[in-house]
Amino acid sequence: MPPLNEQLDALVTLQDIDLMIRESRDPEMAIHEGRLGFARENVQRLEQTRERLASRIDGPLLRTYERMSRRIPRLVVPVEGRVCQGCRMSLPTSSSGRNTPGTSIETCENCGRILYRI
């Protein structure tokens, strides 16, 4: 399995792909994009991409995402200036490191979201 920071890269991309898949299945969105001339015909490809990304994420982390993302929208969020971009609360000063290989995932103490440090 890749190092944790690479898994988080895959997870944050997977989260955006999930949004793209939801949009692709939304009839209203399909009508809107169709009117503008954008093609939307290959949703299967997105699902393949999702599978590829999922295979790069450790089972427990992926399962945590699958479970929690049902009740927390945008489960994985970036940290900007020590502020969680999910709930906009400041993180404690002790929580300022990057997600480095071998460390555990970091979550926001306030909203529970998975933090993604760039």
Add this chain to the structure above:
Amino acid sequence: MTSPSLAASRNASSLESLLRPTLFVSELRSKKKASVLDELAAALAAAGLTRSPEIVAELLREREGLGSTGVGKGIAVPHARSTLIAERAVLVARSAKGIDFDATDGKPVHLLFAVVAPPVEPDPIYLKVLADVVRAVRLSRTRQRLLEASDFDTVREILIHAAAE
């Protein structure tokens, strides 16, 4: 009664606030679709919109894989919403030579509008921006003027005016 100019400015508001000098690539270096998307993502990063251009480029590629955003008449509107995008933005880019973008009419793309936004659901403003971009370039004379514009300020003026027409 609302004056035509006031109505025009209201109609154009979604583009007006998003067009910035740092989000303009006068002439793309890349000639192929995949590398153009990399170049657009790098330009977004240079403008401070993202610190993860590789992931943003991957998302733009995935959206293109779903179906081309080359809407014909030399226009493409690659777009994506991403956790790693700081705020809504429209990046304008040009290619005099043209890019094979798998456009609906098979013709090369000369004008690109990369529309990106954070993943807020639903986001009617994001949809309005996409619609405003497509509407702004529907006329041949507008597209020609955009290609001939000497600088960003002129491009911005043309787009704002065209979106409001």
